[in-house]
Amino acid sequence: MTTLTREPAHATPAGHRNGQGPRQATPRLRGTAWLVWRQHRAAFWTVIGLTLVGVAVMVFLRGQMMDYLNAYDGSSPKSFSLPSDFETYSSDLTRVGGYLGFVPILAGVFLGAPLIAGDLESGTAKLVTSQSVSRLRWLTTKLALTAALIALSTAVLAVVYEWWWSPMKGRVGTQEWTSGAFFDVTNVMPVAYALLTFTVGAAAGLLLRRTLVSMVVTLGIVVAIEVVWDRFRLNLGHVLSVSSDQGVGPDARRPELPAQGVQQGQGTYFLTGSGDRLDWTTCLDQGDTDQTRTACLESKHVIGWSLDYLPVSQMHPMQWLGAGIMLTITAAVAAFIITWGRKRLL
Structure with missing residues (x-):
């Protein structure tokens, strides 16, 4: 029998050789995404490495802080106050938060500016x-891939940092x-902030x-953005007031702010019987003695003090509002990049 009349042999699939099952496909970057990753892999791996280092440091420092808090709460009735020697752990938290504040600068200067x-x-x-590859595809891939990495890294750092800070919330002296x-x-702010500076770069x-x-x-x-943001950030909140009506003499009780409430404005105001508020410098020019100033304030029908403050309950709404503003600007800048790049890239 010739080979023409034999049953044709079927090729053995590569995944079934040597008795193996079908090979599972692994997700990989392809096309332009692979090219962008390959081109900027050093910067991308640096971002990933720094993120992992930051997470490891925060987890370690939180462990030390929790050991101290557990020992302190176990040796005395649980209190919302903190001892004076807790300053070391508090300083670590503030210092790391300050370092994380440089992330938007790094994202704009070292990732955004050199990207295109x-x-x-x-x-x-x-x-x-x-x-x-079209200009539109090239631009969108570079922006999207880098922005996704920035968003993921900053989100991870924000979650871990807030997890570290959470045991201290509500305690006096924090x-x-x-x-x-x-x-x-914390929350969504670092993601929006970093994406804004990245697109600006x-x-x-x-x-x-x-x-x-x-x-x-x-x-x-980016420095200009930070200055403006620091100036107007607290304007996103709704200022509340707390007052007293027990007089303003040396023995009168001043109003107390709620836990984690942050005083706003120029300081203490004087409250009159009609509900009006007077500046704290009122009657300072009436003499150097307390009696003289007290008599002046009584003539103006001052009955107590009033304080403006922001409660901690407004923190997350203020962050979401600020992040919404930043993301809106980010989207506008990204649209400008795409529009300009499609027409005048080369």
């Missing part, structure tokens, strides 16, 4: 877009939640087309 400027300066953009070391690095690189110049300009813009 580097390709324009080296000619890589012209080479890539002259192939089958840090003010309105400070940047806490407000800007990418836009600067697209317009300036030089890596070093773009990094310097981005640094200046």
Whole structure:
């Protein structure tokens, strides 16, 4: 019998050789996404490595703090106050929060600014877009992949940091939640902040087309954003007031702020019987003695003090409002990058 009349042999699939089952496909980056990862893999792996180091440090420091708190609460009736020697652990928390505050600067200067400027300066953009990859696909892939990594890394750091801080919330003597070391690095804020500075840096690189110049300009813009944000951040909240009506003499009781409430404004106001408030400098020019000033205040029908404050319950709503503003600006800048890049990239 010739080979023409034999039953054709079936090729053995590669996944079934040597009795093996079908090979499972593993998810991999393909096409433009693979190219972007390959091109910026050093920066991306650095971000991942720093994130893991930051998480490890915070987990270790939280473990030390919890050992101290458990020993302190176990040796005495559980209290919402903290001893004076707790300052070391409190300082660690504030210091790490300050370090995390540099993440938006790093995201804008070292990830955003070189992202497009580097390709324009080296000619890589012209080479890539002259192939089958369109400008739109190239821009969106670079922005989306890098932004996803930034969002994931900052979200992980924010969650771990807030987990570290959570046992201290509500205890007397802890840090003010309105400070940047806490407000800007917890919840959704660090993600929105880092994405904003990243897109600003990418836009600067697209317009300036030089890596070093773009990094310097981005640094200046990010610092300006931080100054403006620090100035207007607390305006996102709704200020409440607490007052007393027991007089303003030396023995009169002043109003007390709720736990974790942060005083706002210029300080203490005087409250009159009609509900009006007078500046704390009222009657200071009426003499140097307490009796003279007290008589002046009584003539103005002052009955007590009034304080403005922000309660800790407004922290998360303020963060979401601030993050919404930042993400809106981020989306506008990203749209500008896509629109400008499609027409004037090369």
